[in-house]
Structures are given as structure tokens and as C-alpha cells.
Amino acid sequence: MSAGTAKLNVTVAEVKPINDLVTRFKFVRTGGGDLPTFSGGAHTVVEMQDGDITRLNAYSLMSNPADRGAYTISVRRDDQGRGGSKFMHSKVKEGMEMVISNPVNLFSLDLRAKKHLMLAGGIGITPFMAQMHQLSMMGGNFELHYSVRTASLGTYAKELAERYPGKVHIYHDDQKEAIDLKTLLANQPLGTHVYVCGPKGMINWVHGTAEEMGWPREAVHSEEFLAPASGKPFEVKCAVSNKIVQVGEHQSLLEALEAAGIDAPYLCRGGACGQCETNVIGYDGKFLHYDHWLTDEQKAGGKHIMPCVSRFEGKTLVLDR
């Protein structure tokens, strides 16, 4: 359990395949009533009871933040993934009761911006859908540049282009279309903020190019959820709870702590928010840091670990949990 992750009991109201890879899910409150309000860019953590395993995956809310009747998310099936998206695609049916977290926003709009420039790659479109709803209600100035593999895999591309005429630009990989980032960034009026959500390479490309072109760091925003990497099993000693926990090959350290009944904090479960930062009391071995949170110095220091995505290889690891 974690602060800010109070649970919501919901019922699946709709399961709608969008294309070969993406399915949309709609949740309403079980027993009726409004859901909490949220802001564009927020995500929810969906709990999946997959046999003995509880999977917790974060998905961006894509519905209109003003609509408290339902939340919608879109899930891209990842056949190489650890199973969360496959579970959503194969096991979740209309009428099923599920538990999700309250919305948490780690990718909110900076409302001081005079213009919002959004760059999406693939399923990274989802947080922008809620943000565009929000901005169009506020009369905000925005522009979306959305890179998709093919027209048929361009999730919501067509309907967005219709909903926001003149503001949506679609780029198809298979037609060799690509965002001309340098020109785009060079021509933005003062007060523009740029937001990017998509694959890691795209995020790094935008951060790198913007920095090179003199954009202030505060005006460049990104969100990438990491899936916890698999790796060699390892053992961890928890000093506070006095437990020895085994972390499996396809299990994250955080999931192993939770399975052992240890109250470990978390929010995003994807190495971005910093909530699960844990002090290391002692170790003999090597850390595999995968998060975006710790600084390079901290990663080298061996005093901290982010259990949601990072792993350990070696003899002993003692944590302050």
C-alpha cells in the first residue's frame, strides 16, 4: 500500500478492440456513483488477479477529465512483456469487477504555458487524449504531432484528426513520414512547452534536440513507464521487517516485497516518480539500476534502489524495509 494509491472498486463497462494490438477498456464505479476527478496526463494502477500472481500495471487515463461517470484506458498487447497486457487482452471481460488506484498525475500540463506542443509515439497517445479534452474545454492552445507505424495501427489517429481539425498531424512510419523535430522546435513561440510520450528512443531524441537548441529544461516534459526488467533471481534481507525475500526471475523487487507482506510505498511502478526509493543498508554485489529517478551519482553510490524496476546481482543485499 502506498500514500495516494487508495483503491477504487470498478466494473468493466466496455471492452473494445481498436486494432490488432490495442484494446480499450471502460471502467465505471461498482454500485454506481461518480469517480474522482483527475487532470490530463494522470494514470491509474490496475490490479490484475492472474492466478496466484497479482499484477499491478499503470495505464494513462484517456477519457475526458470532466467526465466522472467512467474512466477509459487503452492497452497495447505486448507479447514479449511479463503478462499484464496479455491478461488485460485475454481475461478481462465486460461486467468483470476490478480494483484500480485513484488517479495519479506525473505528466501534468504546465498551465503557465502559452502553447502546448505534444509529441506522441504509438500508444503514447493516451495521456494526450485526456490533455486535449482538458485544453479544448479551457480554450487552450495545443498542437499534436503523432507518429504511428501504419494507418491501421494508428490508434485513434483518424478520430483525433476529425475532433481537432488543424491541430493534429499524423506521421506514418511505413510511408517514411517522420516528425521534422528541428524545424518544429525552431519555430515555436516563446512560452511553448513540449510534451513527449512514446518509446525511450523518441523521448531521448526530444530531450536531446531541445537541449541542443537552447530550450529550457523546465519546458520539456516526458513520460515513459518502464516495465520491470526480468533478470536472475536474487535474495534480499529486509532489516526492518526481519524477513528474507526471494525475488523471482520475472518478478520485480517491489512485487516480491509485496508478496512477502511488506508495506512498501509505490506510485507509478515504472521508475519515474521516486515514491518507492529505498535505502540500502548493506550489499555485496552489483546493482542493476533501470529507473529514471536516481541521479548517476546515487546509482554509483550504492545507498539507494528503486524496487519497482531495479534489480541486484550478487551475494547479499540488505534493505531498510
Add this chain to the structure above:
Amino acid sequence: MSKTEFPPSITSRPVYGELEARSGSGHLMIADAEGAEALLELAKSADKDFWAKAHIIYIPKKTGTKYSSQLEELGAGQYYAGPSYEAAQSRIRRALQDCHMGTQVYLSGTESLMGQAMAEATAAGIPHTAIQTEHRGSTARRMQCVHCKGITEDVTTDPFECSHCGLSLFVRDHYSRRLAAFQGVRVDAEDPGNIPEKVELFK
């Protein structure tokens, strides 16, 4: 030497750094009086291409023509020298309107100049943390009277008389980025008439 080390103070008091040439699509430089020295110092590390994209707005104040020919020789794409901040303000606004994201802003000189130009640049959409500043020259302060809200420029003593309402004001380090001014509070509010001797704190 035109540099001043300010003693550590409360969080609201601005701190200044040293200008460095950064990559950007343009360079907007606003300086007054000895602030010119910071730009001339910067010139030692910046190449010619850098100055071609630069726009210098300079207010010499009491330094007259001491620095202006050196500044002109830097070869900035645009160079303007004006008699006062007020006179330069419409040019600053226009320059900010015309530039794009990626433009770097450099401010140097007095706190009054940097504060007011900073307020313009942030209003135009540049995060204040992305704007470079370097203090040079006079430490005289731009003060706002918290009672009548009038602004008194170039305050060098504590207390000082508000140039609008005439109250004797105590000079605080409490600063407003929005007003680009320090706060002046009536010094004899508790004991009217008991006004301490003026001390020259700023030059």
C-alpha cells in the same frame, strides 16, 4: 571592480550568477551601466557566430560612453543604446514577442534592471530559472512602499523616504519577482516619530 558579493539572506532575495554563452537560436542581452562589463567578459569565450544572433539592449546610465563603443564592436546583429529602462521597455517587449523558444536571455547590471527585464521575459513565457543574470555596478535598490505601493528607484540608505507618500521606510530583503522590487515597511510604525539615523548601505 564592478562585482559585489551579497551576504547570504532569506530565500526570496534573488541571487545572481555569471553569464556564460549557451547554445540557442538567438541571444537577447539586456544590460545597464557596468553590466556592460559582464557582456565584454562573455565575449572572451563566445565566437563570432554567437554575436551574429545577438541583440543587445543597453542603458549606459551614468557610465555615459565608457563602454558603448566596446559593446558596438562585439558585432551583435542588433545593438540599441537608450537613455532609461522605461525608454527601452517597448523595444524589450517587441524583441521578446519576435523571438522563439530556444532564445537565450542574458541580464546584467543593477538589480532594478535585471528584475524588471526578468519580469518581462517570464511574462513572455521563459521560465525564470532559464534566464541568466550577473550583477554588476550599483547595489542601489528598487523599493516598493508596502503602504502606498509606490516605487522608489535607486535607494541607497536604510531607512529612506518613500518618494510617493513620504513615510520613512525600513529596507527589507523580502523581494517580489512580480514587481521586481524589494519591500519597504514603515520604520516608525510602532513608535511614530522615532526614526533611526539613515545609514548608507548601498552604493
